[in-house]
Amino acid sequence: MTTRSTYRSTATPKRKNQGFSRRAFLGSIGASAALAPFIPMLESQADEGVGPKRLVLLFSPNGTLHERWAPTGTADDFQLGEILAPLEDYKDQMIVLDGLEVIRQGLGDGHQKGMACLWTGNQLNAGDFGGGNGGSAGWAGAASIDQAIADAIGGETAYRSLEFGVQNGGPTNWSRMIYGGSDSPIAAENSPEAMFDRLFADLGVDTTALDQLKAERRSVLDLVHNDLAALEAKYSSSDKAKISAHLEAIRAIERRNDLATPTCESPEQDYEFNFDANENFPAVSRLMIDQMVMSLACDLTRVASLQWSRSVSQTEFNWVGAGRHHDLSHLGDEDGEMISQVTAINRWYSEEVKYLLDAMAAVPEGDGTMLDNSIVVWGNELSRGNSHGNRPVPFVTFGGGCGALQTGRHLTFDNEPHNRMLVALAQAMDVDMQTFGNNDPGSGGLAGLFS
């Protein structure tokens, strides 16, 4: 395997909302926002002793190398492998889940099913994406676990959930992992600038102008709501679900429009680059992590996810001396260059997870930190790239979820369906659930996670 040279980005130097930006819009109607540097704050919650409980899902693609990922030692006394080594500081906050199987049934190739089943635990619908195995696969057939949890707890915050993405690619079942329901993939925002505008542009705007804007939006949303409700009543076919989903989104935006603007200061960031260019993958990752932590710290949401690339990712990791990820991951185990480069790639993802955990641990809440009050789960669509396997898929959790989880452990399982981990996550988030997804009719949450 030769080391490939650097590819020149051929995309435009900066891709953004060329027609407009929300900040420009606010400025033009007379509202002006004062941007301030990022100051982690959530003082009201901090005073209460225990912050709100959050769930964060993380995804990195193309499998791992189990022999370099798995810890050695016992459940309570273990040593991290090379790939997870960057997370040494968080050993007492983690649970390594070794030996889970992501059950795959029905339509789709390994990547498609791995991606769609990862958080839904459910089969894919038929559709137009190809993918073999006796038919052509479509979108996932049910909601993902974070959305099921958001259904239960999302009403507490401005956003029921937020989806952050780094170069996820176009809308296909190879590139979407979060689902609001059957045939309802939820796209992550991939533009740090657009995400910033969405979350923070309204903050700090002078209240008179903002009040006027909210009144206008209330009236606009009312009309849209009425049109959608009228349409929904007319439809009875499968298209009805599309109208209902749109109406659901309008309701969420209406609710947010009626909330008081959070007291929260926005991070100041530089977006003067093309967020789609391979070379900017690390920079976009950091910007998205910063914004995600800020949105959690400000209690804009309690359910978030961050998706790095997509299944069959071809991110070229020249910053760690590695080539295109999917190509590499396919090479045989005898290929020493594959082993070292795939290790380097997965270690890089561990570094990004550490950056996230550092930021969460830097937000004080009560006697501890935001990390203590959160559950972060890191998964993958495959066990290993060159086998496209579904067991053991590498999962690690971080944070105690306000004491729900007993952390600092390395648990091994004998191909336990990962659906049970999803159930356990819901239970740890105080959502009453006994089964999740149609890939595992079993019952109850994964044993051994809880305090």
Place this chain on the structure above:
Amino acid sequence: MRRRWIKQTGVVGLMSLTACYSGLGDSLGENAGGDAGLDDGDDDGDDGDDGNEGGEDPAQLCSDSDIGATSLRRLTASQYKHTIGDLLGLDGDYAAGFAADERAGAFKSNGSASVGELQVEQYLDAAESVALDATADLDTLLSCDGALGDPCAEDFLADFAQRAFRRPLTPVEFAGVVAVYRTGKDASEGSVQDGLRVAISAVLQSPYFLYHVEFGVPGEADSRVALDGYELASRLSYFLWDSMPDGALFEAVATGSLEDVEGISAEVERMLASPKAKETVASFHEQWLGVDELETSEKNAELFPEYDVALAASMRADVAAFANWVISEQDGRLETLLTANVTLSEDPQLLALYGVELPPGHVSGTPIELPAGERAGLLTMAGVMAKHAHPDATSPILRGVMLRQDILCTQLPPPPPEVDNVPPSPDPNATTREQFAQHTADPACAGCHQLIDPLGFAMESYDAIGAFRTTENGKPIDNSGEVIGADISGTFNGGVELSALLTDSASVQQCVSRQWFRYALGRIESPDDACAIEGIHEAFEAADFDVRVLLRAIVLSSAFRFRKGAV
């Protein structure tokens, strides 16, 4: 219908290729697109039957047949952009921040998935920006005889809203728009400008603007419901213009002239003659051949220093301009699309890649002849070759798969899951062909790859950015190829000879019919569309494969003028 009608025509020849065929059978059995292939093997002398003799309505020929279901679709980003342009005269790309469009096959259509909060917020942001820009200068937006007041503003809104919804509003719907106007006006001390801004924003977020809402004429049988005149006008304009209907089309609805074949045909002719039809011809060919996202393809800067985003954009524009030249200024025939040895590009960088210069006295919009024997129409264009290649090397497999799947409409199974399908790293001592020949010598792979690779090898004369070459790493290029398992067969040399062969392939001709059908309807064809597609293809064939006739035949078909069942 006289034509013999069999299933899976495109793959009959593959039956002996056991390894690949078993996969194909599985794949096609479930695939909606699989059953609608047309057999064109007979030669019953019916050339000249365009399926519409004596004013017969093609939709009536399929009156006892089902049609496939068209699901509720949202405007694509480019439809949104064009519609805002036609509605309000604004040329900004207000859809630039939208989440990427979903595709049906190769074509953007937004018909398979629901929207979430993120996308709905994007619609909100875009609508607010459009409304702000539209009302920045009221003198250009509306003309009020006398004072600017409610009557004038409401007259504007009445016209605006029905053009935005592409149909007349009910009184209740219009009262809703006026109520938003009043609220917006009252919230800012009686400003008509602000009232209009808020009302425009609301209309642009309504589902009647954002979706292609089609109920059909009430009271018809459930299996097949005729679209009403406004719905048909919208299908026509979004198909042929990638945008909303114009005033003349709305007028045609109002006068009832869209109710018969003559009236519809007249509108098709008018619309195809409009410059706006170039948008559709460009979109179809860019998406079909994969060059619509060429600007995001990265190439190795050391090997290809001349390749940058500007050149990629020129390559994409080259495909669009060439297709438009053939369809609107030449004979519009498939053969011309696949054989003409010219470019319409005026970009010196791209012309240099093609080995020509802008001729002295060149008139913009006229074709420039390319070096003899090097190129033949769409399939050998630089952009198409660059798109179907790796950053640092050509890919006979990517090119072969493109020719099989997109040009011959053969459904190929994915490689077995455990296979090592990593392309070989460039080897300075061997040609790409030599490396791939070794790579696919494995009998387990040969079943499918004998269908794919020999087509791709013929394209080895074009490097990874589409430049013509005769040597690679000091060795001569071997561009000999062979086509098997299709209705054409035999050996040939290079992309020019291959294109000539493909031109005469019934599979290719039928594939073009099907691809345009998918583009027009925003969905993959289903077995229920068989009768409609058969009629469409007969018209295309009878016209010696003139694409303009194909487009008219699609519009006149039952699949285009009806919807399946109730909503």
